Amino acid sequence: MHPAIGTASSNHARLHVLGGAVAVLLMVVSLLSGCTAADTAATNAAGETVGDSASGGRSTVVAETVAQVQSRLSLGESPAETVAAAVGPSVVNVRVSGVARSQFFGDQPYEGVGSGVIISADGYIITNQHVISEGGYVSDAIEVTLSTGEVIPAELVGEDEFTDIAVIRIDKEGLTPAEFAPSAETTIGEYAIAIGSPLDYANSVTLGIVSGLNRTIEGSDSTSLVDLVQVDAAISPGNSGGAVLDSSGRVIGIAVAYMPPESTGAQNIGFAIPSDIALSVAEELMDTGKVSHAYLGINYTTITSELVQRFGLSRDSGALVTQVGQGTPAAEAGMRAGDVILSIGDVAVTQDGDVVVALRRSASGETVPVKVDRDGNEMTLQVTLGERPVSG
Secondary structure (H helix, E strand, O other): OOOEEEEOOOOOOEEEEEOOEEEEEEOOOEEOOOOOOOOOOOOOOOOOOOOOOOOOOHHHHHHHHHHHHHHHHHOOOOHHHHHHHHHHHHEEEEEEEEEEOOOOOOOEEEEEEEEEEEOOOOOEEEEOOOOOEEOOEEOOEEEEEOOOOOEEEEEEEEEEOOOOEEEEEEOOOOOOOOEEOOHHHOOOOOEEEEEEOHHHOOOEEEEEEEEEEEEOOOOOOOOOOOOEEEEOOOOOOOOOOOEEEOOOOEEEEEEEEEOOHHHHOOOOOEEEEEHHHHHHHHHHHHHHOOOOOEEOOEEEEEOOHHHHHHHOOOOOOOEEEEEEOOOOHHHHOOOOOOOEEEEEOOEEOOOHHHHHHHHHOOOOOOEEEEEEEEOOEEEEEEEEOEEOOOOO
């Protein structure tokens, strides 16, 4: 199944089910799955997650794989050739099917494709949440195709819409898990190799470099599209949930989005969820089936010149608080609508994505200083963060 690519009137990816097939409609930023897109409303918080190491003997198998990669590189092989040979078996094709629910078109069957990365020898696989769900509902059937061609049904272990990470599992032992590199070791200009299933071409390999770090996609209305790794390795619909690797064959990110050339004029601007975030969320999902997120309880938006003029704001950057929920941690600390958030803890806030980054580095129950500008006066509020309520 090959999705049709077109344009949409919104700023983020929308999927429309057409006669059992799926058309991917793209504008400024597109999620990469050929099946389901996270069209998530802004939610103002995401939590940094922690967890125990994934089970299944990952470290022994991976140490040998990385050593093989480094040995081949020393012989002059290209990074893409070497990494593809070593890590290809750790990347899978993920196919889904289900019924999409729409108030305008009614219930319609759909099929779709994405990618995944094996994270334990006993069958755990990381992918994007938007790959295995549509409109907030998990797909009825999830199927994994290994690099050997073997097709195995998969079950959902857990999903997290705030980071767009999900974990699925297949009944299979002796798999080759990938190694995840610490995010602190990812550097601008190093090789970036993407492996996934663009347009259902399984285990496709592309080569580029890391173009930038800590990227936030403004206007995406998604808490998952912040603090991203930017790469110029070609990635496309169907790469979602696949691996972005360094030249040693270590995963530096999980492919999640790209800027489509037909609507932006940009070339080769892709994004991946950093390895630390992806793996820690996956491990927490494996341990508990859910993820804990720090929570302020506010609505907010990036300050623009239009907002400055309209409301006579004293700041031209920061996050403007538009609503404070009753009884929330922010309300208890005295935060008000109209406050401009300047920093949370040690994270400077210049745009709305910085709020999400700050909360990812914090934990529910932690008290953090939040510096705000209120009518031209700076003050610091001590906010004891809550735990984000489970949606739906």
